[in-house]
Amino acid sequence: MEFKIKKAEFITSAGKDSSYPEKTLAEVAIVGKSNVGKSSLINALCNMNKLAKTSQKPGKTRLINFFGINGEFMLVDLPGYGFAKASKQEQAQWGELMEKYLSSGRVTHLFMLLDIRHEPTAEDRQMFKYILYYAIPYTLVATKADKLAKSRRKQAANKCAKLLGAPPYAIAFSSETGDGKSELLERLRAVVYADTKDGGDATETDAPETDGGADGIYPAPGQA
Numbered sequence: 001m002e003f004k005i006k007k008a009e010f011i012t013s014a015g016k017d018s019s020y021p022e023k024t025l026a027e028v029a030i031v032g033k034s035n036v037g038k039s040s041l042i043n044a045l046c047n048m049n050k051l052a053k054t055s056q057k058p059g060k061t062r063l064i065n066f067f068g069i070n071g072e073f074m075l076v077d078l079p080g081y082g083f084a085k086a087s088k089q090e091q092a093q094w095g096e097l098m099e100k101y102l103s104s105g106r107v108t109h110l111f112m113l114l115d116i117r118h119e120p121t122a123e124d125r126q127m128f129k130y131i132l133y134y135a136i137p138y139t140l141v142a143t144k145a146d147k148l149a150k151s152r153r154k155q156a157a158n159k160c161a162k163l164l165g166a167p168p169y170a171i172a173f174s175s176e177t178g179d180g181k182s183e184l185l186e187r188l189r190a191v192v193y194a195d196t197k198d199g200g201d202a203t204e205t206d207a208p209e210t211d212g213g214a215d216g217i218y219p220a221p222g223q224a
């Protein structure tokens, strides 16, 4: 039976000095470079056009956006990276924002998005290091699959993962055609269900120990 998103609502945005909403549910976050299709993916999954803002102009989302799904879990749109015009100061702010969020112990699962047509960038690699550093369970998703012929999609998606240095598997996804949507929903169902069975707030105590400074992971990828 397919997992269905019946109700999706915007909860709140958080900047680097804001507090996060109270954590009572599993939390699934979406990361990737600016313009890779994060907001489009959230909209496509939720069957809503404007839940998460999508934009032609890269680098507009500088906040963490929290969405409540079915009253069952939280979906989190993280600010993108790799925007060429970001200043040093903006990059540093992005780094602080992400580090605070990723080290919070809130994240149940992370979907990292890569453009199916391109090799992962230096920023993608840096982001992947953060994920491994904080030991956050993740799934790789290769976006814009509709840009490639159907016969090439699976292989190209897996190649993205391999080039990132991850086990060679990524979900090929298109928010335009819905390609890969049922696979993504199945993955979501599995991670949310596993977390709920754990008692929901297990991530609080399972979080890796960090000193909050985590100097080993700088420089942060460019902010978007």
Ligand SMILES: Nc1nc2c(ncn2[C@@H]2O[C@H](COP(=O)(O)OP(=O)(O)O)[C@@H](O)[C@H]2O)c(=O)[nH]1
Pocket: 032, 033, 034, 035, 036, 037, 038, 039, 040, 041, 053, 054, 055, 056, 058, 059, 080, 143, 144, 145, 146, 147, 173, 174, 175, 176, 177
């Ligand atoms: N062809 C195609 N275009 C996409 C897809 N997903 C996103 N886009 C386009 O890519 C641009 C950036 O998308 P957006 O979701 O705002 O990216 P974000 O910056 O990662 O949130 C927009 O012009 C989208 O219409 C996709 O699956 N296929």
Ligand SMILES: [Mg+2]
Pocket: 038, 039, 040, 053, 054, 055, 061
């Ligand atoms: Mg966006």
